Amino acid sequence: MTERHFQFWPKRLPTTLTIPETTIYDNLEVSARRYPQKTAIYYYGNTISYRKLCDEVNVLAGYLQAELGVGKGDRVVLYMQNSPQFIIAFYAILRANAVVVPINPMNTTDELSFYVGDCGAKAAVIGQELYERIAPVLHKGVLKHLIVATYSDYLPGTTEYELPEVVAAPRRGINNSTVVFWNEALDRGHQPGPVEVVADDLAVIPYTSGTTGKPKGCIHTHRTVQANVVGSCVWNQTTPEAVTLSTLPLFHVTGLQHGMNVPIYTGSTIVLLTRWNRDIAAKLIERTKCTHWTNIATMVVDFLANPHLSKYRIDSLRFIGGGGAPLPEAVGEKLYQLTGIRYVEGYGLSETIAQTHLNPPDRPKLQCAGVPFFDVDARVVDLETLRELGPGEEGEIVVRGPQVFKGYWNRPEENSKAFIEIDGKRFFRTGDIGKYDEEGYFFIVDRVKRMINAAGFKVWPTEVESILYKHPAVEQACVIGVPDDRRGETVKAFIVLKEQAVGTVTEQDIIDWSKGQMAVYKYPRIVEFVRSLPMSGSGKILWRVLQEKELKKQKQV
Known part of the structure; x- marks a missing residue:
């Protein structure tokens, strides 16, 4: 074990931390008792206090237990975009002694079917815009119940912010006896039974992908989640007075931890965006005096490219950092010139519920994973x-x-x-x-693994290839990642067409078809038709050969 990094450890911080023996839900309960009137969530102008947040969490937990039969260890899918309901549902599932399975809202029905079947979820809490995708999965396995949320239910009467269409949409009708609307579930007024879980019980199963492209659920306990929650609070000096701009998707471990669990642990405020919008982000920083912002490099690039940025006061910011892809040095320098803040990069995986490494805030290095985190x-x-x-x-x-x-x-x-x-x-x-x-x-x-990191999302080439092979014109397919100024990496597919399709099917035809077959971050943005693919003696496609050629070509441009 190397200890070289301890000489650059943040001043006044211990090198080891004792992890609480309490659950993640306990963090909310404590903060609600300490700061009942304090704003927990600011959502496009609406404020939700810690008392209201905790009350709604308990009522929803009671509904899950009393009417859906959710008990200790049961898995409940959480399939929605960033919203107050995501946060409420996450903590309600834990309060019901159950396990949260957060699913990317961009996933298609087929992808969703796998996740639901693999984890054996009996219930799901979803955004109403995702109902058509999950409805075909109902009753095909163990999934029997849906709670459907409408984001606009948590908007103020009027708002000065430009709303994404999905947020502004009114509640819609759904004719399905296995569906209950969010407000109806809360109106039942149930209260949950006793807390039965402890620190070493299962809390969250975020999914990642394996080397074969088959998604895998990562088993996280309350203790493993708590380790990075507490560590992050200490490392980033998150106090009850902090205001966190939450722009990363909450289903992803970095957003989940830094955009939700950390501020709730400290009793600070979450300023929540459903969809990234650089103007609204700048306006919210000015209006709510945001102090902390964890993001991905593509957001920083877009934020700094805003021609109207000088109109906003963003000097309340004290910490800006993230991961997923390295921040280009020139962008990091521009951020420093504008804010006086050095970007703090980190490194982690779904298997480690966010970071195992972080840069010391007072001595960060750009394009660097950082130093091993507390007790790593x-x-x-x-x-x-x-x-x-x-x-x-x-x-x-x-x-x-x-x-x-x-x-x-x-x-x-x-x-x-x-x-x-x-x-x-x-x-x-x-x-x-x-x-x-x-x-x-x-x-x-x-x-080592064959993975593409597209704007912070993991894309496994074998999974994309298996879908491309479904196209009637595709004879062979090989997918690689190529550098992209905006996304860090993007997906490129090399295609050998079937003889009868040559001259009649175009690269754009393949791209357009792919959009309807897989999540938006997975489909190939670039398609190149080739006569043949490089093969090994055993008949395996040599994807590394294509990768190396592509990187060489990019360097020559």
């Missing part, structure tokens, strides 16, 4: 021998820490591959190639 033992090992490597040597990053998940849901074979033992201790293999410098700062070099 991070090492770099040789890909073949698993021998531990030293400074500057590239190998696979392995981590051990209190935020590391307990394993993949119903994936014993994957679990055996995911962990290794070093010095008698269990380490998680991240699948990322990296190194650390003489000062103990870690840098991501490449990926």
Whole structure:
């Protein structure tokens, strides 16, 4: 274990933290008792106090238990966009002693069907705009109940902010006996039974993808989630007076932790956006005096490119950071010139419920994963021998820490591959190639796993390829990631057409067809027709050859 980074550790902070023995729900209950009248959520002009937030969480939890039969350990899907209802539902599911399964609202019916079946969810809380996607999944397995939320129910009477269409939409009618509307569930007035869970009980199953492209649920307990919640509060100096601009999707672990769980733990305010909008973000920073903003690099690039930015006062900001993709150095410098704040990058995975590494706020390095977080033992090992490597040597990053998940849901074979033992201790293999410098700062070099990081979303080429093969004109397909100024990486597909389709099907035809077959962040933005794909002696497509050629081509441009 390297300790080089401790000489650059944030001043006045301990190097170890004791994790609370309490649950994630307890954080809300405590904050509601401490600050009942304080604003917990600011949503396009509407304010929700901690007392109201906690009251609605308890009523919804009571409904889940009393009328839907949700009990300890049951999985409940949370399938909606950023909204007060997402936050309420998340904590209500935990208060019902159940397990939250947050699902990307961009997922299609087929993708959703897999998640629901894999985790065995009996109920789901969804946004009304997603009903058509999840309705076909009802009664095909264990999923029997839907609670449907309308985002506009939590808007003020009038608002000065430009609203996304999905937020402004009125409540719609749904003729389905297994559906209950959000307001009807709250109107029942149920109260939950006793709390039955403890710190080591299961709390959240966020899904990631495996090397085969098959999604895997990451088993997180209240303790593993709490480790990064408490650590983040201390590291980023989040006090009850903080105001957090929450723009990352809450279904994603970084948004979940930094945009929701951290401010609720401290009793501070969440300023919530359903959809990213740079003008509204700037206006909200000025109006609500936001102090903390965790984001992805693409948001910062867009925010700084706003020609109207100088109209807004954003000097209340004290912390800006994020992950998902490195922030270009020029952008980081522009941000510093504008705000006096150095961008703080971090590194983590769904398996670690956000960060295992963060840059010290007073001494960050750009395009750097940071230093190992509280109580994290991070090492770099040789890909073949698993021998531990030293400074500057590239190998696979392995981590051990209190935020590391307990394993993949119903994936014993994957679990055996995911962990290794070093010095008698269990380490998680991240699948990322990296190194650390003489000062103990870690840098991501490449990926062992074949994964594309498109604007912070993970895209697995094998999954996209399997869908492309469904197109009647596709003979062969190979998908890679290519550099993209806006998204960091984007998806490119090399296609060999069937003979009869040559000259009649265009690249744009494939792109347009793909849009309707997979989530919006997955479909290939670039398609190139080729006569053949490079093959190994055993007949495997050599995707790395295409990747290397593409990177060379990009450098020559």
